[in-house]
Amino acid sequence: MRKPNRQLHLNLFVAPMGHHEAAWRHPDTNVNQPFDFAYFRRIAAKAEAAKLDSLFFADRLSASPGMVRYGAAGGLEPLTLLTALAVVTRRIGLIATVSTSFNEPFNLARRFASFDHLSGGRAGWNIITSGTDEEAQNFNLNRIMDHAERYERAREFLDVATKLWDSWEEDALICDQQAGLYADSAKVHEINHKGRFYSVKGPLNVSRSPQGRPLLVQAGSSRDGRRFAAEFAEAIFTAQQTFEDARHFYRDLKRQAEQFGRSPEHVIVLPGICPVIGRTEEEALEKQAELNALSNPAHSLLMLSKRVGFDLSGYRLDDPFPDLPVEQVRGHVSRTDLIVRLARSENLTLREVLHRLAGGRGHRTIAGTPEQIADFIEHWFTHEAADGFNVMPQIMNGGFDDFVDFVVPELQRRGLFRTEYTGATLRDHYGLPVPANRFSREHAQGL
Amino acid sequence: MRKPNRQLHLNLFVAPMGHHEAAWRHPDTNVNQPFDFAYFRRIAAKAEAAKLDSLFFADRLSASPGMVRYGAAGGLEPLTLLTALAVVTRRIGLIATVSTSFNEPFNLARRFASFDHLSGGRAGWNIITSGTDEEAQNFNLNRIMDHAERYERAREFLDVATKLWDSWEEDALICDQQAGLYADSAKVHEINHKGRFYSVKGPLNVSRSPQGRPLLVQAGSSRDGRRFAAEFAEAIFTAQQTFEDARHFYRDLKRQAEQFGRSPEHVIVLPGICPVIGRTEEEALEKQAELNALSNPAHSLLMLSKRVGFDLSGYRLDDPFPDLPVEQVRGHVSRTDLIVRLARSENLTLREVLHRLAGGRGHRTIAGTPEQIADFIEHWFTHEAADGFNVMPQIMNGGFDDFVDFVVPELQRRGLFRTEYTGATLRDHYGLPVPANRFSREHAQGL
Numbered sequence: 001m002r003k004p005n006r007q008l009h010l011n012l013f014v015a016p017m018g019h020h021e022a023a024w025r026h027p028d029t030n031v032n033q034p035f036d037f038a039y040f041r042r043i044a045a046k047a048e049a050a051k052l053d054s055l056f057f058a059d060r061l062s063a064s065p066g067m068v069r070y071g072a073a074g075g076l077e078p079l080t081l082l083t084a085l086a087v088v089t090r091r092i093g094l095i096a097t098v099s100t101s102f103n104e105p106f107n108l109a110r111r112f113a114s115f116d117h118l119s120g121g122r123a124g125w126n127i128i129t130s131g132t133d134e135e136a137q138n139f140n141l142n143r144i145m146d147h148a149e150r151y152e153r154a155r156e157f158l159d160v161a162t163k164l165w166d167s168w169e170e171d172a173l174i175c176d177q178q179a180g181l182y183a184d185s186a187k188v189h190e191i192n193h194k195g196r197f198y199s200v201k202g203p204l205n206v207s208r209s210p211q212g213r214p215l216l217v218q219a220g221s222s223r224d225g226r227r228f229a230a231e232f233a234e235a236i237f238t239a240q241q242t243f244e245d246a247r248h249f250y251r252d253l254k255r256q257a258e259q260f261g262r263s264p265e266h267v268i269v270l271p272g273i274c275p276v277i278g279r280t281e282e283e284a285l286e287k288q289a290e291l292n293a294l295s296n297p298a299h300s301l302l303m304l305s306k307r308v309g310f311d312l313s314g315y316r317l318d319d320p321f322p323d324l325p326v327e328q329v330r331g332h333v334s335r336t337d338l339i340v341r342l343a344r345s346e347n348l349t350l351r352e353v354l355h356r357l358a359g360g361r362g363h364r365t366i367a368g369t370p371e372q373i374a375d376f377i378e379h380w381f382t383h384e385a386a387d388g389f390n391v392m393p394q395i396m397n398g399g400f401d402d403f404v405d406f407v408v409p410e411l412q413r414r415g416l417f418r419t420e421y422t423g424a425t426l427r428d429h430y431g432l433p434v435p436a437n438r439f440s441r442e443h444a445q446g447l
Numbered sequence: 448m449r450k451p452n453r454q455l456h457l458n459l460f461v462a463p464m465g466h467h468e469a470a471w472r473h474p475d476t477n478v479n480q481p482f483d484f485a486y487f488r489r490i491a492a493k494a495e496a497a498k499l500d501s502l503f504f505a506d507r508l509s510a511s512p513g514m515v516r517y518g519a520a521g522g523l524e525p526l527t528l529l530t531a532l533a534v535v536t537r538r539i540g541l542i543a544t545v546s547t548s549f550n551e552p553f554n555l556a557r558r559f560a561s562f563d564h565l566s567g568g569r570a571g572w573n574i575i576t577s578g579t580d581e582e583a584q585n586f587n588l589n590r591i592m593d594h595a596e597r598y599e600r601a602r603e604f605l606d607v608a609t610k611l612w613d614s615w616e617e618d619a620l621i622c623d624q625q626a627g628l629y630a631d632s633a634k635v636h637e638i639n640h641k642g643r644f645y646s647v648k649g650p651l652n653v654s655r656s657p658q659g660r661p662l663l664v665q666a667g668s669s670r671d672g673r674r675f676a677a678e679f680a681e682a683i684f685t686a687q688q689t690f691e692d693a694r695h696f697y698r699d700l701k702r703q704a705e706q707f708g709r710s711p712e713h714v715i716v717l718p719g720i721c722p723v724i725g726r727t728e729e730e731a732l733e734k735q736a737e738l739n740a741l742s743n744p745a746h747s748l749l750m751l752s753k754r755v756g757f758d759l760s761g762y763r764l765d766d767p768f769p770d771l772p773v774e775q776v777r778g779h780v781s782r783t784d785l786i787v788r789l790a791r792s793e794n795l796t797l798r799e800v801l802h803r804l805a806g807g808r809g810h811r812t813i814a815g816t817p818e819q820i821a822d823f824i825e826h827w828f829t830h831e832a833a834d835g836f837n838v839m840p841q842i843m844n845g846g847f848d849d850f851v852d853f854v855v856p857e858l859q860r861r862g863l864f865r866t867e868y869t870g871a872t873l874r875d876h877y878g879l880p881v882p883a884n885r886f887s888r889e890h891a892q893g894l
Contacts, residue, residue: 024622024629031622035564035654037534061553063652065632072629074615074652080561083527084534087484102551106508106585114527117482137648138553168521175471175478180743182471183515190512201584205510205521207482296627 008381008416009388009430010408011095011270012047012055013237014040016075018395019274020359021303022294024072028397034075037084043396044085047092050404051418053388053429054093054124056217056237057082061099061135067306070299079111086119093426095124095217101150102130102139105160106200112214113165113206121210121425126217126237129154131332132306147333151224156195158216158232163191165213166437167203183207189439212434215426221249221334230256234432235268237390239338239362246271246385268430271380272363272390275373277402284367291394292355300354307361308336317351338362359394370406377407378416455828455863456835456877457855458542458717459494459502460684461487463522465842466721467806468750469741471519475844481522484531490843491532494539497851498865500835500876501540501571503664503684504529508546508582514753517746526558533566540873542571542664548597549577549586552607553647559661560612560653568657568872573664573684576601578779579753594780598671603642605663605679610638612660613884614650630654636886659881662873668696668781677703681879682715684837686785686809693718693832715877718827719810719837722820724849731814738841739802747801754808755783764798785809806841817853824854825863 016034017024024031033039047055057078067073079096086094096115098108116123129150130136136144145153172187191202218225218233229236230253240246249271254264276291278284297317305312308324309332315322321343324336339362343353359365366376380386393399411417423429463481464471471478480486494502504525514520526543533541543562545555563570576597577583583591592600619634638649665672665680676683677700687693696718701711723738725731744764752759755771756779762769768790771783786809790800806812813823827833840846858864870876 022627025624025627027624029624031624037565041534060652062648063635063650065630065635065637065650068630068635069632070627070629074630074654076561076564076653077557080526080530080558080565083530084565087488087531088534103554104549104586107550110524111527114523117523118484118527118531134648137646139551140646177472177474177476177478180469180472180517180741182517182519183512183521185512185516188510188512188515199584199587201509201581203510203512205507206523207521294627 006387007418007431008377008411009053009268009270010417011235011388011390012052012400013272013390013392014043014055014057015392015396017072018397018399019361019363019392020291020394021071021300022291022296022358023395025294026291026395029395030397031072033396034072040081040085041088043400044089044092046400046404048089050408051421052092054095054426056095056124056126056390057097058126059097059099059128061102061130062132062138064134066302070296071303079115083115083118086115086122091122091421091424093122093124093215093429094119095126095215095426097126097128099128099130100154100157101145102135105157105198106164106204109161109164109204110206113204113209116209116211116214117206121427123209123211124215124217124235124426126219127154127158127233128219132309134306147222147224151228153197154228156197159195160191160193160198160200162213163193163438164200164202164204165208166439167191168206168208169437169440170208170212173207187439208437211425211427212437215430215432225334226253227256229253230262230267231260234266235270235430238269238271239335239364240271240385241338241342241362241364243380243383243385246380247383250385266432268387268432270388270390271386272360272392273377274360274363274365274392274394275403275407276359276365276367276394276399277370277373277406278367279369281368281372284369288359288365288367288394292358295354295358297351297354300358304354304357307332308339312350315350317354318349321348321350321353335362360392363390363392365394370402370410373407374410374414377411378414381416453828453834454865454878455824455858456500456715456717457864458682458835458837459490459499459847460719460837460839461490461502461504462839462843464519465844465846466808466810466839467738467841468518468747469738469743469805470842472741473738473842476842477844478519480843481519487528487532488535490847491536491539493847493851495536497855498868499539501542501873503542503571503573503837504544505573506544506546506575508549508577509579509585511581513749517743518750526562530562530565533562533569538569538868538871540569540571540662540876541566542573542662544573544575546575546577547601547604548592549582552604552645553611553651556608556611556651557653560651560656563656563658563661564653568874570656570658571662571664571682571873573666574601574605574680575666579756581753594669594671598675600644601675603644606642607638607640607645607647609660610640610885611647611649611651612655613886614638615653615655616884616887617655617659620654634886655884658872658874659884662877662879672781673700674703676700677709677714678707681713682717682877685716685718686782686811687718687832688785688789688809688811690827690830690832693827694830697832713879715834715879717835717837718833719807719839720824721807721810721812721839721841722850722854723806723812723814723841723846724817724820724853725814726816728815728819731816735806735812735814735841739805742801742805744798744801747805751801751804754779755786759797762797764801765796768795768797768800782809807839810837810839812841817849817857820854821857821861824858825861828863
């Protein structure tokens with residue numbers, strides 16, 4: 001059933017302490033990790049030694065005083081941190097989340113082009129739209145734009161950014177010192193973009209980078225998000241609880257990508273997985289229980305309220321999970337939908353939902369032996385519910401180590417995962433081509 | 448005459464090839480330098496070994512096809528590059544130029560706080576307003592805002608940014624794993640800024656960084672720029688051609704700073720100096736002539752036109768420098784004024800002006816032996832025309848080496864310049880305090 005050329009891909013989703021909301025309280029965690037570059041450098045080196053495709057940081061443009069009381073929020077800006085990691089690593093891909101909602105395309109295109117140069121072609125951009133009023137209020141607004149407008153804006157933003165990345169053709173730089181010719185100005189293009197949201201003349205002030213543009217990643221699984229992903233994204237992060245849901249998502253996305261004229265192999269689907277690893281399944285479940293016991297329900301409730309965009313503080317923890325007005329959600333639409341379906345399908349109380357979400361915010365948790373986790377990965381991969389996984393250790397110290405020390409070698413033994421890097425760039429790792437430069441194409445066609 | 452505690456300061460202003468517009472054509476230059484991180488790393492290591500206070504990159508938010516034909520424009524975004532340099536250096540300060548005109552204060556405050564954390568307190572921000580229509584056209588505008596509005600906006604931008612940097616008090620992080628308390632939410636503050644240009648709720652999502660905020664640097668010498676510098680800047684870059692002008696500027700700035708209630712020692716004045724160093728004065732002048740001979744008048748004229756915001760392409764090179772409508776200039780006001788005064792005072796032709804500007808765009812060039820250059824530096828420093836210098840090698844390879852190999856040791860022999868770093872942060876190097884946190888002050892006063 002496995003296609004001969006299919007390669008399993010593994011991305012490490014780094015949360016500074018770990019993905020479990022209480023990871024920071026665990027005795028193995030050093031609470032200074034989020035601001036300790038040496039720590040991140042060790043993580044990156046470990047991921048690179050394990051030959052992972054990439055590592056990745058999420059982002060959020062706010063942190064309220066309430067959020068930081070019981071929870072470890074606030075840290076280094078992802079692209080800043082990944083830029084620093086770029087010059088102390090050699091092979092692993094580096095994916096930074098940056099929002100389209102409150103940035104200028106020129107600034108973003110420039111930072112990513114610089115990052116791609118500095119990393120030697122290992123840059124990836126996880127494209128998000130910011131979804132909360134709290135974030136909007138840091139950027140001159142009272143309320144966040146509605147979901148459809150956010151995506152309309154993101155689409156135009158991406159259009160401008162890709163034009164800017166193409167504005168220097170690959171061979172634009174001449175650098176003839178004798179003749180005094182630095183660039184072929186016929187190969188450096190104004191883009192003259194004028195749209196509904198942006199008006200940008202160009203060209204970019206950075207020459208073409210090794211990958212042409214960063215790898216484009218997307219993580220929204222709503223209807224708008226999925227459509228956006230199918231049209232533009234080269235790798236997709238998604239939260240899927242069951243094999244059936246994951247396979248449905250996978251097929252739907254590949255089908256939609258084909259409708260946009262894209263090759264389905266050029267759209268890599270990576271569901272999140274939160275592994276909890278023990279020598280026995282029992283030990284793994286104990287580790288899970290140990291972390292869950294450190295959760296603070298008041299904090300969990302606050303974070304869930306922010307996630308679904310609805311204040312849950314008035315509800316009783318041991319009552320059935322309340323009906324949420326899903327239609328009114330303005331924030332994380334698909335995640336809210338996932339949570340509501342999970343609660344209904346298993347008749348969970350509010351407290352039970354909080355426990356389920358504690359380890360990975362709705363991503364699939366699996367506690368077991370390395371073999372069990374490898375079985376799970378092999379099953380989803382082989383039966384085309386996933387092209388690989390977005391690996392989200394519940395706790396970094398210990399948890400991530402167990403994954404690279406025990407699960408990765410098991411996957412390698414099974415012939416599922418690489419034992420050496422074969423390429424130099426992030427696109428190489430994911431088997432993705434460098435997109436053609438639209439201006440070079442025009443030359444080639446004699447336009 | 449020298450005050451006992453005065454320390455000479457040296458900042459390296461890095462232009463990837465060198466500050467001479469033809470540096471890229473020189474046989475000692477490798478044209479790939481602007482995208483070669485290993486090269487920048489060597490420069491930074493050399494500057495650090497020489498115990499310089501800091502290194503610095505300028506910025507511009509555009510590059511037209513015409514500009515890159517004969518000139519080496521376009522390169523890595525400064526803050527991105529300096530972030531990467533932060534993790535491969537240990538002591539030297541790192542100053543990045545970022546414009547207030549086309550950024551959001553929340554994003555900028557966050558990047559600099561992250562940069563200050565990653566560098567262990569070595570971050571500096573050169574605050575600029577963007578001054579050209581060409582830049583405005585990359586950010587949804589046809590024309591740049593007028594000079595006064597740019598500074599009004601910059602003032603409010605800075606107000607928001609400093610509030611955000613104060614929004615986490617120094618001791619806000621508790622990190623009590625046992626009790627499950629991460630931060631003291633009473634010490635994490637919403638800023639609730641509502642002004643003419645910005646509305647920002649806060650707090651920042653990065654905790655307080657080692658320096659509290661980056662060192663604030665400013666480089667505008669117009670009336671508005673000077674006032675802004677006197678009120679806010681801790682270090683000032685300025686272009687001064689003569690000792691008299693420099694001393695006048697120095698006194699005026701310190702006096703204005705005092706009027707704002709600031710200590711004049713906390714405003715460091717750093718005129719630009721473009722040293723051309725030879726074993727004899729004759730050899731230095733030959734080096735200067737060699738570089739000047741590589742200039743392309745068509746390119747020089749284009750760059751001057753952009754600098755003064757006035758198209759000079761219709762003028763004849765050997766006619767007297769034309770009258771410029773200085774009052775109508777919307778771009779670099781003080782630099783235009785300097786150029787016009789220079790041309791008039793010496794009755795220069797347009798070609799002669801181009802030659803004078805080729806090496807440092809209006810900054811003071813000095814060609815001579817290491818002793819002559821040290822004499823110049825000592826004279827301006829001792830007689831309070833400068834607290835130190837913004838060192839702008841006309842060519843990096845060779846030129847910067849000569850400065851650190853011959854001029855710096857001479858300054859050290861004379862007891863003018865440090866032989867070891869005595870502090871850890873950029874503020875330490877410049878002898879500047881960490882500004883008090885406004886919210887901690889309120890606590891202290893029982894408000």
